[in-house]
Amino acid sequence: MSASIIDGSAVSKTILAEIKAEVAELGAKKGVIPGLVTILVGANPASISYVTLKIKTALDVGFKEVQENLPADISEADLLATVDRFNKDPSIHGILVQLPLPKHIDEKKVIYAIDPDKDVDGFHPVNIGRLLLGGDEVRFPPCTPAGIRELIVRSGVKTDGAEVVVVGRSNIVGKPIANMMLQKGYGANSTVTIVHTGTKDLASHCRRADILIVAAGVPGLVKPEWIKPGSCVIDVGVNRVGEKISEKTGKTIAILRGDVDFDAAKEIAGSITPVPGGVGPMTITMLMKNTLASCKAHLKG
Ligand code: NAP
Secondary structure (H helix, E strand, C coil), rough: CEEEEECCHHHHHHHHHHHHHHHHHHHHHHCCCCEEEEEEEHHHHHHHHHHHHHHHHHHHHHCEEEEEECCHHHHHHHHHHHHHHHHCCCCCCEEEEEECCCCCCCCHHHHHHCCCCCCCCCCCCHHHCCCCCHHHHCCCCCCHHHHHHHHHHHHCCCCCCEEEEEEECCCCCCCHHHHHHHCCCCCCCCCEEEEECCCHHHEEEEEEECCCEEECCCCCEEEEHHCCCEEEEEEEEEEECCCCCCCCCCCCCEEEEECCCHHHHHHCCCEEEECCCCHHHHHHHHHHHHHHHHHHHHHHH
16 A cells, blocks of 8 residues: 655644744734744855745745855854844744855854754754754754654654664764654654664664654665655755756756665655755744744743
8 A cells, every 4th residue: 555645845834834823813912923044155056045035934934034144254253243133032932054164164062152042943952952952952953854853753664672773973963853752742652763874784673663763865865665654754854956947937947866866765654755845845834933932932931
């Protein structure tokens, strides 16, 4: 039997509608609008397209959106001063610095300069620490892992006691999602294994997984015979494997593949995310969720 397809675009739409309704209520009852600043340095085309989508989504849900477009040759000191200005601005609840930054700027220094209480990307060490502590300590889970968890929970997949295998140990996906799934509580409480290039027998670990989360960046890495029948497969990988002409726009677009052999895997898994249209749309959505959460936390004081 074919797996049910976890439609990230649909889940994302539902969550954005929930956020929009909350933003309207917050405005009506408290007269407060969540504020997000997007800081873009230079004109990297991929960064511009990500930031443009973030701005559009923020405006769609009713946020105040401030765009700070800075020249590629801005000094590190001036960028840090910009971040500090928004740290002190009470109308801004979320600060997003689009990565990567130009080589002459120390990315770590910039991320560490963001007020952890406005770090809606969840990359500041304080927020990584809070994530590790779990429970009420968590303020801003990083957006892609938060989106993955949301997809799992909203698909009704049982996490309590589940064997979760995470392929990849990056700081932005593998490590945080593994930590989130092992926490005691709803939508987690799983037994988690993280595998990577140092793992001896990748296939044997994957075969045990009730929930397999793959974030390696290697197209088709996970073979169908590595998938446990009926399991939930979350494919985070986004790999450009070629180009094609879009039927809709007539423009050249990238052909994207995930880390899992989707066509074969969907005949074995119980549920699976497609690429594109699975995890991808959730990342920006969770950025909006974090910004709203930040606004509400600032209101509480
Ligand atoms: P990354 O920083 O390159 O990390 C990849 C991880 O996968 C590393 O831990 C690496 O192991 C492991 N790995 C690579 N090849 C492997 C192999 N053959 N066997 C076992 N483990 C292997 O990548 P990332 O930033 O986490 O991103 C992973 C993928 O997710 C990429 O395709 C990226 O484009 C995609 N992504 C999508 C979204 C989204 O949809 N919104 C967001 C973020 C990332 P080692 O540590 O041993 O090197």
